[in-house]
Amino acid sequence: MSLTDTTSQARRRDLRIPLAIVLLAIALAVPFLAGRYVTHALIIALIFMLPAHGLNLLVGYTGLLSLAQAAFFGIGAYASGLLAVHYGTPFYVNVTAAGLIAGALALPLGIPALRLRSTSFVMCTLGFVIIGQAIAKNWISLTRGDMGLSSIPKPEFALGPLSFVVSGTTNYYYLTLVICLLATLAVWAIVRSPAGRNMVAIRENETLAESLGVPTWRYKLIVFMISAAFAGVGGSLYAHYLTVVSPLTFQMYYSTTVLIIVLGGGAGTISGTVIGSLLFVGLTEALRVAPELRMIAYGLCLLALVFWFKKGFAPLINRAWVAIGGSR
C-alpha cells in the first residue's frame, strides 16, 4: 500500500472512530439513561434490524425485492423454540441453528422463486410467508398449532461451573446489541468485498454483469440465502426474548415493516438500515404508550418519507455526516 493511501485513510478514521465510540457509548448507556420501556423498544428495534440487514443486501445491493423475510424470521423463531423446548439446547446452539436452517431452507425456496421476474418474484416470496403460517397452524403435532410454543427459556450461558441467565431487559438488550453489531460488521464485510461489487453490478444491469462473466444466478441465490440467515437469527432472538412463538410470527406485517425499514432508511446503505430500524420499529414500539397516536405517527412518517425523502433518510444522514466534517 502506498504512503498516500494510508494518510488519506487515517484522515477519514479521524472522524469515524470517535463517532463510532460515541455511538457505542450511547448504545451501552441506554439502559441506565432511559427507562425499561425504552430499552424494550430498542430490543425490538435491534431484533428487526437483523432481517432488515438481510433484506438490504437483497433489495439495496442486489436489486431483488422480497417479502419473504417474515417467513425466514418465523422459521428461525420456530427452529429456536422447538430446539429449546424439545431438546433443551443452549441459546448459542439455537441461534446458530436458526440462522443455518433459515439459510438452508432459502435454497429450495430460492431456486424456483429466483427464476421469476420482478412482480412475480415478489408475489412468490409473499407466498412463502402464507405457507409458513399455514404450516405453523396446522402441523399441530410439531408446532402445537395456534397455541404456539411457550416457556422458551431465556438465554443461558454456562462456562464450567458458572452459569449466567440473560433474564432482565437490560441484559437482553446487551445480548441483542452484541449480535446486531456482529451482523452489521458482517454486512459491511460483504458489501465491501468483491462480491458486494458484483451484487451492485447485478442490481445496475444484470445482462451486462452476466456478459462480463458474473454468474448472476448463483450470486442471487447466495444473497437470498444470506438474507434468510439474517432473518433466522432475528427470529431466534425474538423467540427467546418473548419466550413464546405462535403462527403470528409468520406475519405479512413483519415483512412490510422490514421493507419500510430498508426503503425508508435508504436502500443500499448500512447506516440507513440501522437508523431505519431504530426509527420505524423503535418509534412505533415507544409510541405504544399512546396507542391512539401510534399508527397516526407511523403513517405520517411514511407520508413524509414518500413526499420528501424518496431515497429514504440516507441522503439526510450523509448531509449530516458531511456537515460535521466527515469525508465523502
Added chain:
Amino acid sequence: MSTHLPILEIRNLSKSYGAVRAVNDVSMHIERGEIAGLIGPNGSGKSTFFDCSTGLARPDTGTVILDGQDITGWSLNRIAREGRMLRSFQKTVTFKALDVEENLIIAGQMFTFPSLISTFGIGGMARRRVAGLRERARDLIKMAGLWEVRHQPAGNLSGGQQKLIQFASMLMPEPKLILLDEPMAGINPKIIERVVETIRYANTSLGVSFLVIEHNIDVVTSICQRVIVLDQGAKLVEGLPQDIIQDQRVREAYLGG
C-alpha cells in the same frame, strides 16, 4: 493449442422465434488474430446470430466451437468467464450509476478471483487482487482517453464515451475474442476514430480477434480483413471487403428488400 485452428467455428447454426427463422443453417469461422465483419440488412439475423454464439440465446441446432472447445449451450457468463469470448450490446453499455473505474474493475473480477466464494473475501489476498485490477483499469482508462472522467458515474458521460468504457471493460479480462454489436452506432465521428484506434490496438498489441457487426461501411472496409454477409437469416456471401461492396448479390440484398 495449435495456432492454425480457427478461434471460433460455428457449424450449421439455426434459431427460430415462432414461425420466423431468424438464423437458418449458418456456418462460419473466425481466424486467430483476425478482424472479421458481419453485415447485412436489418432483420437479416445478425444479432440473433450473436446471441446464439455467445450464450444469451440457445440455438435450436448447430455447434459453437471456441478455441477447439465445444461451448454450445453454455451460459453467457460461462462463455465470458471460461471461454474469454466477450460481447458488447447495442443498447446496454455501462453500469450507469457507477464510476468509470468501478465499471472496469467489475469487468475484471470474475477473471481474477479463482472461485465465486473467494469473491466474498476482504482479506489481504482479495485486496491485492482488487488493487491489481485497479491498476490495469487505470492503464486501460488512460488508453481510452477517459482519465479525466474516471471518477464520474458512467451515466453522466456521452454515448460515445460510454461505448469506450464498454470497450475498455471488455479488455479487462485479456479476452481471446470480442464480438461487437454495432460499436459505432450513434456516436460522433471523433469517437469513431478513437474506437477504431482502440480496436486496432487490441488486435495488434493484445492479440484479440474480433467479429464486428457494423453498418458504417467505411469502418468495415478500413478495419475488417474479411466480411461475411447475412441476408434473411442465411449466409449470402463472404470475402474481402473491397469485393463484397462490389458484389451484385449484396447490393440487391440491401436495396431490393
